[in-house]
Structure formats: structure tokens, C-alpha cells
């Protein structure tokens with residue numbers, strides 16, 4: 412049986428090969444709010460390895476606060492051009508600061524500056540005010556290296572189940588479900 416992490420990576424590779432997608436790494440992350448409602452948004456999937464599914468964000472954003480309170484998450488991805496869906500359920504934990512720095516340094520300077528100038532998920536007085544704040548920070552920073560702020564970092568979602576769906580026009584989708592228990596992955600098929 413193929414390991415589902417390897418399977419995800421081979422599907423991901425296939426999905427970004429000669430792709431019409433502009434955002435090749437977008438994945439929907441669903442958290443659970445204090446009120447019990449699910450809360451979903453897209454993020455950039457940075458990597459998938461033996462630890463799990465990795466993405467970065469502001470720790471003090473809504474998602475950051477929700478993850479702090481309840482680390483149970485769902486990830487969902489749909490690659491329309493190849494007809495594949497993946498669903499993941501797991502537990503999120505923070506990646507190390509060193510690993511987060513690696514991702515921070517891989518971001519564009521523009522993205523780094525935006526991160527410094529925006530308090531993600533907080534109400535915004537006006538867009539022009541934010542742009543002015545960004546311009547001030549840009550000027551202040553000059554050409555110096557921008558260090559990763561302590562309120563920005565990464566999460567790894569440690570999966571407990573992963574489902575791969577191959578879409579079929581007659582709705583006879585193939586659903587391959589992997590569940591992690593007793594230190595191993597078990598595979599079963601689900602009716603469409």
C-alpha cells in the first residue's frame with residue numbers, strides 16, 4: 412500500500428505540472444471557532460512531509476487564536492483541471508522557529524513588508540491608512556534584512572485521516588480513505 416503522504420505529493424506534483432492554476436499551493440484550512448462554528452479560508456501549502464502538512468500565518472490572527480484554543484483542523488483541496496479532491500483531518504501544532512525562518516526567508520520582500528504592516532484579522536480603519544503604514548515601514552527598513560516577526564510562523568497539521576477522491580462524470584467517484592491508527596495507515600474504500 413502506498414503511504415498517503417507520498418500519494419498526496421505525487422498528486423500535488425501532477426496537479427502543478429503544466430497547470431492552468433495560478434495559485435498552485437492553495438489549500439482550504441478549516442478551524443473551529445469559540446462559538447463551535449467551523450471557519451474556513453485558503454492558505455499556501457508550504458510542504459508536505461513525514462511530519463504533516465505545513466503552512467504559515469500570523470499567530471494572532473483569527474485562525475491562530477482558534478488553533479491555539481482547538482488544534483483540530485480539516486484541510487481541503489480541489490484540483491479542477493485533474494479532477495482530484497483531497498481531504499485531511501488532523502491536529503495542528505507550531506513548527507520550530509528555525510523552520511519558520513526558512514519559510515520567512517523564502518517569501519518576497521513585498522510579502523515580508525506587508526506582514527509587518529498588517530495585524531491580520533483586526534478591523535481596518537481604511538485601506539489608505541494601511542498603505543501609509545506600509546510605506547512608512549518600507550522607508551524605515553530601507554534595504555536592511557527583514558527579520559521574521561515573533562507573531563508569524565508556521566503550523567504542521569499531523570494527519571489522522573486522508574481521503575483521496577478521483578472525480579468521475581457519472582459520479583462514480585473513487586474514494587480512497589486512509590486512517591492512522593496503531594502506528595500505521597489503514598486503507599479502505601468509501602462509496603461515492
Ligand SMILES: Cc1cc2nc3c(=O)[nH]c(=O)nc-3n(C[C@H](O)[C@H](O)[C@H](O)COP(=O)(O)O)c2cc1C
Nearest residue numbers: 434437452453454455467468469472473474475532
Ligand atoms: C490563494 C490564497 C492564499 C493565501 N495564503 C495565505 C497564507 O499562506 N497564510 C495566511 O495567513 N493567509 C493566507 N491567505 C489569506 C487567508 O485566506 C485569510 O484571509 C487570512 O489568513 C486571514 O484569515 P483569518 O482571519 O481566518 O485568520 C491566502 C488567501 C488566498 C486566497
